[in-house]
Amino acid sequence: MPEHTDFLTHGHLPLSEAHWRELNLAVVEVARRRLVGRRFLDLYGPLGAGVQSVHNDVYAGAEHAAIGVLGEEPTQPVRTAGRQMLTIPILYKDFSLYWRDIQTAEQFGMPLDWSAAAGAAAYVADREDDMIFNGIKELGYPGLLHAPGRRVMPLGDWNVVGTAMTVVSEAIERLVESGFYGPFCLVTSPRLYAKLARIVENTGISELGHIRELCTEGVFRSSVLPPQSAVLLSVGPQNFDLAVAQDFRVAYLGAERMNHPFRVFECAVLRIKRSQAICTLEPHP
Secondary structure (H helix, E strand, O other), X not given: OOOOOOOOOHHHOOOOHHHHHHHHHHHHHHHHHXXXXXXXXXXXXOOOOOOOEEEEEEEEOOOOOOOOOOOOXXXXXXXXXXXXXXXXXXXXXXXXXXXXXXXXXXXXXOOOOOHHHHHHHHHHHHHHHHHHHHOEHHHOEOOHHHOOOOEEEXXXXXXXXXXXXXXXXXXXXXXXXOOOOOOEEEEEOHHHHHHOOOEOOOOOOEHHHHHHHHOOOOEEEOOOOOOOOEEEEEOOOOOEEEEEEEEEEEEEOOOEOOEEEEEEEEEEXXXXXXXXXXXXXXXXX
């Protein structure tokens, strides 16, 4: 295969190989700890940095599978109700390393400070989660919280102990009645998540503990959700995934006034295939 163009301009890096490895490890580690959507979304890819769009098949129906001795019983196939082509956006944030810091580290064997790179990685991770939950208005992508066809239920008053557990249980029932049997996960705003730490009377277990028994794929919090909102999901690649063309990388942008700007970036997009597998919990649905 022909060699790919060095679009990351690694051939002109001002860093030693050891420092370059440290930089990439720092970026990936920050992203790994920060990302919420990837804790329950399956990944499709990586497809390659040059891939600029990906298809998204929207599926209809949730019929049961057939069973029979000879396999001649009629059954409804999994069918595509429509196909969209999604443009894969670039999510990125720049940072700089200063030539004197690099020179000092190499001359005296001192560690480089990767704080700026870590900050850039955190911003990109937050932007990915914002895309997953809130969508991209400019491209017309709705995100999990606004997907047309999703189920919507009242959030209720989570200041009252037991309300959250009751609402989540009812939301799971609604999804199961529609043919979405889980496994389930719940994502809330930090404000709502904090309320789940309270102990349910006569149980010795917090609401969070009870809800985790129902949501076996996890209960997470994300700062990109509005303060009074949560979303319950029946997870699996048949319902939604994250299509990744280029995963988290660092590119060198070339020397500028002797200093060295870099870019943390990725190319990814959310694919919602069955919006009926989503149930948002909202104050006034």
